[in-house]
Amino acid sequence: MSLKYEDVIAKYEPVLGLEVHVELGTASKMFCGCNTIFGAEPNTQTCPVCLGLPGALPVVNEKAIEYTIMIGLALNCSIAPFSRFARKNYFYPDMPKNFQTSQYDEPICINGFLDVEIDTDEGIKKFRVEIERVHMEEDTGKSLHMGGATGRIHGADYSLLDYNRAGIPLVEIVTKIVPGTGKYAPEVARAYVAELRDILRSLNVSDVKMEQGSLRCDANVSLRLIGSDVLGTRSETKNVNSLRSVERAVRGEMIRHAELLNKGERVVQETRHFQEDTGLTRSGRSKEQAEDYRYFPEPDLVPIVPDATWIETLRAALPEKPSTHRKRLQEAWSVPDKEMASMINADVLEIVEATVNLGADPAKARGWWLGEIARIANEKDVTAADLPITPKDVAEIVALVAAGELTDKLARQVIEAVIAGEGRPSEVIETRGIKVVSDDGALMAAIEKAIAAQPEVAEKVRGGNLPAAGALIGAVMKETEGQADAAKVRELLLKHLGQ
Amino acid sequence: MIIKRNAADMAAALASGETTSVALTQAHLDRIAEVDKEVHAFLHVDSEGALAQAALADKKRAAGEKLSPLAGIPLALKDVMVQKGIPTTCGSKMLEGWRPPYDSTVVSKLRAADVVILGKTNMDEFAMGSSTENSAYGPTHNPWDLSRIPGGSGGGSSASLAAFEAPLAIGTDTGGSIRQPAAVTGTVGVKPTYGGVSRYGLVAFSSSLDQAGPCARTVLDAALLHEVIAGHDPKDSTSINAPVPAIVAAAKNGNVKGLKIGVIKELQGEGYQAGVLNRFNESLELLAGLGAEIVEVSCPYFEYALAAYYLIAPSECSSNLARFDAMRYGIRVGDASGVSAEEVMNLTREVGFGREVKRRIILGTYALSSGYYDAYYGSAQKVRTLIKQDFDNAFLKADVLVSPTAPTTAFKIGEKADDPIAMYLNDIATIPVNMAGICGMSLPSGLAEEDNLPTGFQIMAPAMKDDRLYNVGAALEAALLSKWGAPILSHVSGLGARA
Numbered sequence: 002m003s004l005k006y007e008d009v010i011a012k013y014e015p016v017l018g019l020e021v022h023v024e025l026g027t028a029s030k031m032f033c034g035c036n037t038i039f040g041a042e043p044n045t046q047t048c049p050v051c052l053g054l055p056g057a058l059p060v061v062n063e064k065a066i067e068y069t070i071m072i073g074l075a076l077n078c079s080i081a082p083f084s085r086f087a088r089k090n091y092f093y094p095d096m097p098k099n100f101q102t103s104q105y106d107e108p109i110c111i112n113g114f115l116d117v118e119i120d121t122d123e124g125i126k127k128f129r130v131e132i133e134r135v136h137m138e139e140d141t142g143k144s145l146h147m148g149g150a151t152g153r154i155h156g157a158d159y160s161l162l163d164y165n166r167a168g169i170p171l172v173e174i175v176t177k178i179v180p181g182t183g184k185y186a187p188e189v190a191r192a193y194v195a196e197l198r199d200i201l202r203s204l205n206v207s208d209v210k211m212e213q214g215s216l217r218c219d220a221n222v223s224l225r226l227i228g229s230d231v232l233g234t235r236s237e238t239k240n241v242n243s244l245r246s247v248e249r250a251v252r253g254e255m256i257r258h259a260e261l262l263n264k265g266e267r268v269v270q271e272t273r274h275f276q277e278d279t280g281l282t283r284s285g286r287s288k289e290q291a292e293d294y295r296y297f298p299e300p301d302l303v304p305i306v307p308d309a310t311w312i313e314t315l316r317a318a319l320p321e322k323p324s325t326h327r328k329r330l331q332e333a334w335s336v337p338d339k340e341m342a343s344m345i346n347a348d349v350l351e352i353v354e355a356t357v358n359l360g361a362d363p364a365k366a367r368g369w370w371l372g373e374i375a376r377i378a379n380e381k382d383v384t385a386a387d388l389p390i391t392p393k394d395v396a397e398i399v400a401l402v403a404a405g406e407l408t409d410k411l412a413r414q415v416i417e418a419v420i421a422g423e424g425r426p427s428e429v430i431e432t433r434g435i436k437v438v439s440d441d442g443a444l445m446a447a448i449e450k451a452i453a454a455q456p457e458v459a460e461k462v463r464g465g466n467l468p469a470a471g472a473l474i475g476a477v478m479k480e481t482e483g484q485a486d487a488a489k490v491r492e493l494l495l496k497h498l499g500q
Numbered sequence: 501m502i503i504k505r506n507a508a509d510m511a512a513a514l515a516s517g518e519t520t521s522v523a524l525t526q527a528h529l530d531r532i533a534e535v536d537k538e539v540h541a542f543l544h545v546d547s548e549g550a551l552a553q554a555a556l557a558d559k560k561r562a563a564g565e566k567l568s569p570l571a572g573i574p575l576a577l578k579d580v581m582v583q584k585g586i587p588t589t590c591g592s593k594m595l596e597g598w599r600p601p602y603d604s605t606v607v608s609k610l611r612a613a614d615v616v617i618l619g620k621t622n623m624d625e626f627a628m629g630s631s632t633e634n635s636a637y638g639p640t641h642n643p644w645d646l647s648r649i650p651g652g653s654g655g656g657s658s659a660s661l662a663a664f665e666a667p668l669a670i671g672t673d674t675g676g677s678i679r680q681p682a683a684v685t686g687t688v689g690v691k692p693t694y695g696g697v698s699r700y701g702l703v704a705f706s707s708s709l710d711q712a713g714p715c716a717r718t719v720l721d722a723a724l725l726h727e728v729i730a731g732h733d734p735k736d737s738t739s740i741n742a743p744v745p746a747i748v749a750a751a752k753n754g755n756v757k758g759l760k761i762g763v764i765k766e767l768q769g770e771g772y773q774a775g776v777l778n779r780f781n782e783s784l785e786l787l788a789g790l791g792a793e794i795v796e797v798s799c800p801y802f803e804y805a806l807a808a809y810y811l812i813a814p815s816e817c818s819s820n821l822a823r824f825d826a827m828r829y830g831i832r833v834g835d836a837s838g839v840s841a842e843e844v845m846n847l848t849r850e851v852g853f854g855r856e857v858k859r860r861i862i863l864g865t866y867a868l869s870s871g872y873y874d875a876y877y878g879s880a881q882k883v884r885t886l887i888k889q890d891f892d893n894a895f896l897k898a899d900v901l902v903s904p905t906a907p908t909t910a911f912k913i914g915e916k917a918d919d920p921i922a923m924y925l926n927d928i929a930t931i932p933v934n935m936a937g938i939c940g941m942s943l944p945s946g947l948a949e950e951d952n953l954p955t956g957f958q959i960m961a962p963a964m965k966d967d968r969l970y971n972v973g974a975a976l977e978a979a980l981l982s983k984w985g986a987p988i989l990s991h992v993s994g995l996g997a998r999a
């Protein structure tokens with residue numbers, strides 16, 4: 002029986018640290034001209050440089066530097082007037098040179114911050130996450146371990162190596178330690194990654210797809226006794242591939258640490274891997290003995306000395322901040338704080354906006370995405386955005402309801418069918434033969450049947466008790482299998498009963 | 501006999517129609533077949549490729565195309581420079597059988613100039629050594645005395661010139677690997693300004709020190725070759741983006757009247773062979789006689805150059821050579837079922853690298869380790885800065901600086917094989933040039949009276965003032981030639997005499 006979260010936070014204060022790796026969306030790799038298209042045939046996007054062939058030399062992708070500076074500026078960082086690449090030396094088969102060209106003590110962006118908001122029982126709370134550094138590096142290739150039971154290197158019969166990813170530009174964004182989040186640590190971690198993702202998306206520097214690995218988060222967690230100022234031992238959880246997982250991983254690690262500490266045991270400083278299925282982490286490489294990467298300045302590259310006017314040009318061209326954008330939407334749509342927060346929390350703001358941009362009423366668009374669609378997403382344990390229903394589908398459904406061609410109940414059926422893969426809304430309506438019963442004759446027959454079945458209710462309505470009509474309307478709707486427009490039924494019924 | 505001519509004279513013979521490139525190339529291939537069993541300058545001879553290139557050059561000439569001055573002239577390429585499809589071993593077992601899939605920039609430039617590449621020359625493994633004894637394929641023998649070393653690491657290139665197997669060669673110089681072999685074989689060798697010739701496709705030993713350059717039998721030939729291979733290369737970030745100095749014009753000028761020539765106090769005296777110093781001083785007198793002003797300069801920090809070099813070069817090499825791990829190219833040892841990638845890497849590196857390479861990898865790995873970095877690599881970089889300052893100060897007093905190239909003439913094969921420090925001292929006068937990134941030339945200054953073996957005279961000039969080397973070198977060469985009455989290589993007592 003694991004410890005309750007409430008018991009963890011009653012005793013301990015969590016300290017967070019987040020490292021986010023972002024694959025930049027440049028057309029070519031960090032140090033060569035190879036393509037960066039995701040999912041190409043293995044080893045087709047390689048050249049002497051990214052394969053680390055003897056004699057090959059790197060040349061920095063200027064676009065990657067531009068993107069990194071943009072990220073730094075958007076995160077309120079200082080841009081270093083002089084920064085350098087460094088070699089991080091370690092052996093691994095998927096690393097062609099057996100060193101990664103990265104940045105070490107001279108990163109390109111330093112000392113920034115990102116403000117995040119979370120929705121709590123005590124209202125909206127703001128947290129400032131301080132950024133230590135933003136630096137550039139190259140990605141490694143991918144190993145596929147074949148044979149063996151675990152898909153891990155140990156126990157595999159052989160491994161396949163794909164170097165298409167080797168040399169893809171990566172930006173690493175490292176926070177300073179984040180204390181003071183208390184029980185909200187998991188939510189703050191999630192909100193930080195979400196906000197960062199939105200910023201990166203608005204900058205158009207990465208496709209920020211966590212599930213494809215173009216945005217990867219490592220969550221460092223440690224606990225200390227409340228009131229103590231001594232940091233506890235941290236674990237570093239890798240492989241956290243969704244926003245929800247960020248939150249789960251942090252919460253899970255807090256509980257795991259607390260259980261160890263309560264038993265008087267030691268937290269091991271190590272890398273852990275998040276397991277999507279269980280929400281738990283498993284032990285990876287121990288970092289008790291710090292690996293010696295023997296960093297030194299990369300002699301094959303010249304220092305980066307960005308022109309000050311260029312930086313100002315980039316700063317001036319930064320897009321609207323996602324937080325500002327949200328404020329603007331909230332005003333335009335007249336949405337209360339609470340609802341705005343639930344949209345952000347459900348990660349549907351962007352799709353709602355897209356739906357509104359396609360002509361849907363903001364309240365209706367919000368209602369569907371937060372209501373029926375969110376419910377199905379929840380059932381399937383995915384996010385609304387992952388479901389096979391598009392803003393265009395929802396906008397179409399909203400329009401059909403507004404035109405009286407669908408009732409809310411029918412609309413729900415259409416949504417379910419679209420998500421079930423039966424086609425676009427028009428196709429679903431066509432094949433399922435869904436339509437609102439608007440034929441007065443058919444409705445009148447159903448109304449008369451309902452009155453005949455409940456004469457005493459009809460009598461009350463005749464006598465001026467209008468709320469009583471609900472029972473009759475319900476019976477009509479049932480009779481027409483929900484295909485009738487309830488407002489129309491009410492109108493006809495009342496008229497028929499002399500009201 | 502045409503093979504004993506200079507490259508410039510061969511070029512004239514091709515231009516006049518006296519001979520063809522195919523005939524010239526065949527003559528050199530015949531010479532290689534005749535003497536290379538004894539000299540062992542070549543690791544690979546590409547007869548077919550060379551004759552095809554020669555035929556192409558002849559065809560272009562016959563068609564009246566505008567050709568480069570060295571079109572159709574044969575050349576020997578140090579085996580550290582990659583050439584597409586041609587075995588490149590760097591003198592190491594590690595790369596046995598590897599055929600690079602791309603051309604180095606130097607090779608591309610040679611091709612564009614229709615220079616005929618005869619084959620790849622022997623060298624100390626990965627350019628680490630001063631005698632070519634560290635080649636995994638056996639030593640090269642000095643044509644002046646086959647029991648002696650031809651210098652290193654580029655002993656094969658220089659020996660091929662002294663043995664008349666090629667009129668031109670490409671070398672690379674990290675601490676003297678072009679100049680010291682030139683000195684002990686009675687040939688000319690130039691280490692251009694760092695960044696003057698592209699390193700793309702030069703298999704790296706020490707990236708911040710490596711520089712490819714021309715090897716020849718005369719100053720003018722070296723200049724002609726230097727001009728072909730020099731210039732900015734966008735594939736090498738450390739390549740200098742500035743016009744190449746007018747080196748051929750300088751080699752044709754050879755006028756030292758009014759020039760200040762600085763003799764470096766610290767690069768003579770103890771440790772230098774008497775005959776080497778005598779020839780050096782005679783050359784100074786000749787230059788003074790031509791109107792140069794001889795001044796003495798002091799470079800106090802040169803005392804630490806060798807020590808600093810043996811920290812920086814091994815540090816960089818420990819990282820540069822990490823890529824040789826059996827995963828993608830070269831030999832693979834121990835790849836059996838149940839053996840991990842890590843073990844295969846270990847076994848391969850154990851078998852693939854020779855003793856000197858391992859010694860330097862270990863030295864460099866240690867120097868970069870955390871806790872030692874500042875004391876070793878960090879201090880060495882500071883010394884490097886001080887050496888640069890020494891040169892800057894010296895160049896305020898003199899247009900060029902001079903010294904003997906190597907402290908001794910060629911020693912016996914095996915003589916210093918078990919004494920790395922004695923071996924390292926060979927480069928004491930050449931290393932400062934690499935540390936400062938400036939340029940240097942070695943040209944023959946006569947024969948030492950003790951052993952009748954060639955001695956070298958080194959000229960050093962500031963970065964991107966390579967033309968000064970050629971101006972002074974040409975003046976001294978002409979004065980020495982008139983004194984001697986015949987080129988120094990006409991005195992080659994052993995092998996060359998048979999030609």
Ligand SMILES: [Zn+2]
Nearest residue numbers: 033035048051
């Ligand atoms: Zn590439």
